Amino acid sequence: MSKYALYTKSNSENSHHVNMVEMPSISQAEAYFAGVKNLSLTQLRELFIVKEINQSNKNLLYANR
Numbered sequence: 001m002s003k004y005a006l007y008t009k010s011n012s013e014n015s016h017h018v019n020m021v022e023m024p025s026i027s028q029a030e031a032y033f034a035g036v037k038n039l040s041l042t043q044l045r046e047l048f049i050v051k052e053i054n055q056s057n058k059n060l061l062y063a064n065r
Helices: 026-037 041-047
Strands: 002-008 017-023 048-052
Touching: 002 026, 017 026, 026 041, 026 048, 041 048
Parallel strands: none
Antiparallel strands: 002 017, 002 048
16 A cells, blocks of 8 residues: 655645545545545545655655654
8 A cells, every 4th residue: 555645736836745644546545535625526636636655755744753
């Protein structure tokens, strides 16, 4: 299983990490996040970006621990 993160979508280069989940596929992660946010998939994709998290990049979730 891979880890996927939900990020805010913004016009600037700064996007903020909102949530993380471990799922078998990105489509399942999107469905999960849509349910958590009580949004349709279309609404979720308009407001957020779901990306796979690289396992070696701990800075994102663990604040350099």
